[in-house]
Amino acid sequence: MNQLSVLSLSLLLPTGFVFAQSTTSTTTTLDNNDVIVTATRTAQKVSNALSDVSVITQSDIQNSGSRSVSDLLNKVTGVETFSSGGRGKATNLFLRGTSSEQSIVLVDGVRLFSATTGSAAIQHIPLEQIDRIEVVRGSTSSIYGADAIGGVIQIFTKKPSNTHTQSASIGIGSQNTYEASAGASGKWNKLGYQAMVSHDYTGGFSTTNKDASAYVYNPDNDGYRNTTFTGKLDYEWLKGQTIKASAYIGKSKSEYDAYKFSMAYPPIPADYKQDEEHSKLTQFTVESSNTLIDEHLFSSLKYSKSQDKSKSFESERPDNTGFFNTTTDNVSWILNGKINTINAIFGLDWLRSKVDSSTIYEKDSRDNKAVFIGADWQYKNHLLEGSARYDDNEQFGSARTGRIAYGYKFTPTLSARASYATGFRAPTFNQLYYPGWSNPDLKPEKSHNTEIGLTYHPEKLKIDWVAFRNSIDNLIQYQNNHTVTNNKVKIKGTSLSVAASLSDSVILKANATYQDPIDKNTNQVLNRRSRAFGNIGVDYLPNEDWTLNANVYIKGKGYDSYSDDMTWQTVSVRNAGYATLDLGVRYQMTPSISTSFTVENLFDKGYTNAYGYNTSGQSVFWRISYQN
Structure with missing residues (x-):
């Protein structure tokens, strides 16, 4: 498909076509009074937000037809996601x-990520556990610190309800897929x-195909199973004074095609x-939420401990079990004050990341303190936002980031906004210290993000239109000679989203995004x-x-790279567009x-997102749910 086809479609929107997902999205109404907390870490109406x-x-989740977080996010403006080989496999975001x-990626305000890879394992979060998702596009480092160059996605799991409710569901589908969940929620006196608990299983399909390296390709079905538990308690011991505790525990097993030391695959050996x-994935949180001055001053003190653990079992190397465990401790205190039309926030963050692995790292922990x-x-018709943050990282020293945004409401239904923000990203432990594929002299990435919107x-x-430009200095990239270097990239683009009640x-x-993510060194x-x-x-x-829905996903051509088995050189390859x-x-x-x-x-459209990795063909799924 021609890359410009999606952009051309977006130009037709005002004359009759509409795209999902708009600035805010509901399935049955176009109400714009929804509240978002992720953009500024305080509650504000979406209609007053100066972020995209x-x-x-x-x-939306119930009626979307989506069966994974990745599928759901693919319907959001400006977001591309896909897994490397099916359900439960490593997911690109x-x-x-x-x-x-x-x-x-945040789960109930707590960051989900691996300190070794730097990415979040969203493929292991079941939709059944999710109540709501907020997406903020554009740099938010001035509020969240390192790594928020592209934006923030916050996932809110289900919370205690005011009355006792119970729920259960079961489902069955293609590729020997089975799902089940059960839960209860309510309030007893002052205790919410x-x-x-949810369980998913799929027999899956082959992760790799013949385009993959001969040392990796194996045409077997690679299945996946996951069991996840979430629990929350909140106790209002005095009006406006609440203690909260939550737990998230998810265990999964994912089959994959590991690197082999011979080209004997296929056929698959008998043994x-x-x-x-x-x-x-585990996450435990304790929080004290307090109203200090009624309607004017609020405090939140939170401690969280999260772990991302993985262990690999390879058929050719049963005695060489590799594991990567990262632990993150985080303490944050936020003070939020309101005076007339001014809403102010002050916060302190402390975060410690620690790595325990079968691979020996030169350094295995680091602290970050921030204010x-x-x-x-x-x-009247004027809206103004500003934020600033100072980070002190044990490895890289200090970093200062900021954001300023201005909006103007021409009429109650028409508004414009503009913003400028800086951001940074710290190199991961893998990029700094992984043997043979690292560079301890890497510099943190720095970004400058400018955008305007109507x-x-x-x-x-x-109708929501945005034009953006994000310049990233010291972009961290892997090179052909197994090294990691700092480069430069400039990403500019525009997006248009519309929703219409006919x-x-x-x-x-509908939505459409056109972007130009260009590496300035290689063009x-x-x-x-x-x-x-x-x-x-x-x-x-x-x-x-009854609710019936249909969605067409359109993706233009892209590029990928792979390592040639004979020359070990990196080769660039084109992935065709599809719908x-x-x-x-x-x-x-x-x-x-x-x-x-x-x-x-x-x-049953065949397509490629990652070279050498298969994608799902046509699949069906049926579910029955109970809630009372």
Whole structure:
């Protein structure tokens, strides 16, 4: 598909086409009074946000037809995600052309990431556990610190409800896929509680294909299983004074095709045993949330401990089990004050990352201390936001980041905004110390992000347009000679998202992004990014019991690279553009019971996101759910 096809589609939007996902998204209404907390770490209406944001509500998740966080995020403006070989495999996350390491993923306010790779294992977070997702595009380092060059994605898991509720669901689908979940939530006197467990299993398909290295390719099915538990308690011991505790525990087993020392595959030997990676994600949090001055001053003191553990079992090397365990301790204190139309925030952050691995690292821990301030102000038609942060990193010294944004409301339905922000990213432990593939002299990445935007929101229509430019100095990249160096990249682009309520029962939604993520040293497009991509979707609600939806995902051509088996040189290869169609239907059988059926990739379109790795063909899934 021509790269400009998606951009051309976006130019048609004002004359009749609409794309999902708009500035905020609901399936049954175009209300713009939703609240977002991720953009400034304080609550604000989406209509007043001066960042480029998207909100995915519980209603969106239920009616989207998506079966993974990756699939759901693919429908969001400016986001590209895909896994390397199917469900549960390593997932790439590109936010406005930046890499997984250049964006932050939070789960209930706590960062999810591996200190060795720098990326978040979103492939292990089941949708059943999620209540809401907020996406902020553009640098947010002035609030969140290192690695927020591309933006922030915050996942909110389900929370205690005011009345006792219980839920359960089961599902079955293609590739021997089975899912089940059960949970309970409620309040007893002043104690709120929530607990939920979910289990997923799929037989999967072959991770790799014949384009992969002959030392890796193995045409077997690579399955995946995951069991996740979330639990929350909150106790309001006095009005406005609450103690909260939460736990997230996820264990998974993912089969994959490991590197072999011979080219004997295929055929598969009779005594072959599956290559597997066992992973465990844990997160424990305690928080004191306090109202100090009624309606005017609020405090939050939070401690969290999270771990990302993985252990590999390879068929050819049973005595060489490799493991990577990273532990992150984080203490944060936020003081939020409101005076008339001014909302101010002050915060302190302390974070320690530690690595325990079968691979010996020259250094295995580092601390980061930070202080930040921010404020937003509204006066008549004027909106103003500003924030600044100072980080003191044990390895790299100090870093100062800031952001300033201004907005103006021409009318109640038309507004404009502009912003400038700086950011930085610290090299990962792998990039600094992994034997044979590292460089201890790497410099932190530094970014300068500029953007302008327009939002038009009459009663039954939402249009959001943004143009952005992100210059990144000291970009960290791997080279052909197994070294890591600092380069430079400039990413510029534009996005357009629209949602329109055509009637009480039909909502059309769409988005389109055109970007130019160019490596300034090679003048080439960065690997696995597309210059153009987007969605066209429709929700049809004939009555309160039925919801039908369709979504077309369109992705322009991109480029990837691989290492030639004979020369060991890196070769660039082009991945063709493609389009896929997903369909879904949901029926509310009774007030407590609903059922849904989805078809992904209806026309069984073959396509490539990562060279040498397979993608799923047509698949179907049926689920029945109970909640009371």
